[in-house]
Amino acid sequence: MIRQLSPPLAIDSDCYQVSCHFDRTLFHDETANQLGLILPAKMDSAVQKRKAEFLAGRYCARAALAQLDSNLDAAVGIGANRVPLWPPGLVGSITHSHCYASAVVARQQHIRAVGLDSETWIKKSNRENVSSLILTPSETRSGQIQLFDSPLHFLTLVFSAKESLFKCLFPLVNRFFDFQAAIISPLPSGSASGGKFRFELLEDLDTEFRAGYSGYGTYAMDATGVHTAIVLRAQTRD
Template identity: 40%
Template structure:
C-alpha cells in the first residue's frame, strides 16, 4: 500500500511531465522545484527522509537539493511499484537503489528530478541537469571536458553555440557515467567518451574511448537525449535490458 508523505516546505508539488524529446516506456520520471531559503528545521522529519550525517552537517542549499532529489526518487518508486524507499548514499557517493531497480537522481539550481525503472526493462539510467554555462566559462572548461575531435567540431561550428555545446558534452558524459557505472563498476572520466553527433531535436550519439568491461569496450556507441528549459540542460542516457 502506498503511503503519502508531507511535501517539504522547500519543494513544489511533484511534476510528472516528461521534459525530454523521446519518452521511455516502463519508466517513471518526477521533478520538483526547490528553494533552499524555504527549508525549515523539520522538513526531513515531516517528509520521513532521514538525512545522512554528511547532509546534516552541510549548508541549507545542499540539504534542500538532497531532500528534493530523494522526495522525487521515493515518489517515483511508489508510482513504479508501490515501494516506500528512499535511496541511501553509497560509499561511492552514488544512490543505493533496490537490487532490481535502476535509477538516477539529479539536481541543479532550484530544480531536482529522479527517474526509475525495473532492470528487467532498463539495465542502466543516467540523468544529469546542468545550468547552461556562460560563454567565458565554457571556453575555460572546454579543454577539460572535450576530446580533441570534439574541440575541432566545436571550433568548426557557430560561436554562439559554444556554451550550449560544452554544457551538453559535460552533461551527457555525466549521464553516461551514471548509466554505466552501476553496470561496469569501474570509474571513467570525460576523456574516456566523446560525442559523435547531436541534433537540435535533442538526439545525441556517444562513443566509449576505453574498455570498461568485456561488453562495454572501446568503440561501443550509445544514444542519449537532451532538452533545454529555463536556462538549464537535462540529459538522459538509457541502456535497455
C-alpha cells in the same frame, strides 16, 4: 519548498520520472520530517544548499518509485562513492541543478542501467577552463556546434551527456572514468531545443564496455539549461 513539474525530457516508456522545482532558502531543520524523508547523519555538517538538493532529489526518487508501484515506499540510501542505493530489482538515477531536481527509476527486467543529468548553462567566463576539461579534440572541431544557439549550449550539452553516461555505466563497470573517455555527437536531426546524441567510448572500461562501444541518449534544452538521459535496455548487449 518543493513543487512537482512535468519532466522536460522524454525517456524510455519503461522508466518512471518525477521532476520538481525547489527553493533551498526555505530549507530548515524540520524539512526532512515534513517531507517524510530521512537526512543521513553523514550530512549533518553539510551546508544548507547541499541538504536541500539531497532532499529534493530523494523526494523525486520516492515519487518515481510510487509511480512504478503504489505499494513501494522504500528509502533510497547512499552507497559507496555516493551512488544511490535502489530497492532490489530496480535501477535509477537522480540529478539536481540549481533549483531543479529529478529522478528516474525502472525495473531491471526492462532497463539494465540509466543515467540522468541536468545542468545550468556554462558561463562564458568558464568556457575555456571547462572546454579543456570536457571536450576531446574531435568535439572541439565538431560541425554539430552550429546546431545550437551558442557554443556554450553545445559545451553544456556535452558536459551533461558525459555526466549521464558516467551515471549510467558506473554501476556496471564499478570504476571511475573521466570526460576524455568518451565522445558525444549530437545527431543532425536534432535542434537547439532537443534531440538525440550518440556516445562512443574511447577507452576500455571493462571487458564488455570497451573502446568503440556506442549508444544513444536524448537531450532537451530550456531557458535554464540542458537535460540529458542515457538508457540501456536489459536486452542490449552491444
